[in-house]
Amino acid sequence: MGRTSDAKEKILNAAHSLIELRGYSALGVAEICKAADVPKGSFYYFFESKEALALAVLDEHWHTQRGEWARALEGDAEPLSRLRRLFEQTQAGLRAGQQSCGTVSGCMFGNLTLELSNQTEPIRARLQQIFDAQVEMVDTVIAEARERGEVTAGDTRDAARSVVAQLEGQVLFAKLYNNTQHLEALWENCLALLSARPTGMAAVRSSGPT
Template sequence: MPVTTRNTDTRRIILDTAQRIMARKGYSAVGINEVLAEAGVPKGSFYHYFASKDAFGEALLQSYFADYLTDMDGILAPSGESAAERLMAYWQQWRQTQSVEECQGKCLAVKLGAEVADLSESMRLALKEGTSAVVDRIERTIADGVEDGSLSIDGEARVVAQALYDMWLGASVMAKIHRSLEPLDTVTTVTRKLLHL
């Protein structure tokens, strides 16, 4: 196996392992040694793959959003369903991922957003880029829904998309605090009203 493939695979294993651990514990509570031990990677090799813990955090978020956006694109891709149906399927998927482990969820934007935005400028920018890409996709789907007549909005698609994303992030945090799906159920109802569904 070529060295570059092995390096890429090992780097990916480290990132995937860190994502699983940090989705439960957060960023600051997890040491690099814990991630490497869980990944089965020798301790001394971390800096071969990442220049610093900050660079590692940035790579972690970039990797997370790349995977997230691929999944999101699959849900929102034009199909036999209306844009409104595809968008509501996305929100349902969001609800399901946030309902696991007593509403502790799996979304790193929810879990790490407030924590790392103050710790690292590069991680904050990775979060900003990733969340902006999510809002871009929501906006496009809303615009498609207005065009196909499956939904309607008051105002601009971008403003509605940003408001929806912000509400879902907030509801996900509240679901974690209350260990209840009620905030996600409430935001589902409000989403339907904003989209006139």
């Protein structure tokens, strides 16, 4: 096997699972290689350091998640329904992870932000780009809802950041209590944060599962 792209994929997959379970600092390169079933020499052929590997894991995870966010937030449905879809999708994803590994692993980007952002500037910069992109995606939907007169949020960028902050905070609680029900508050909280108009929202409020 050794120096093949298969080995690189194995290292990335093993690192992704281990970082999700135990964070970054607790891991050593030897442990990652053992879990990936590749010799240590392969690691340094593909990655110059553990930090370089973490950046590759972040990129790959965001590549996947950005697709999921786009599927939730884009399309022909009403803008606020799409935001709701993002929350439901996030909750479903965390619940599926909990069922397969026994615990809610939370958001890898939030986890690494609180564990690492003060320790490595390249990882901080990458996480900033990822959260900027998330806020941008939510902002686009909020701006659309505002154009339709459905929300009154003054600065849609600030509102989007507050919505993502609420998401990260509730995911933190879901992880802490190993309970995804905390995410059920997201939809009503989002409407409140956006100063959504009760009249305009009546249909959306009752359109999804309760």
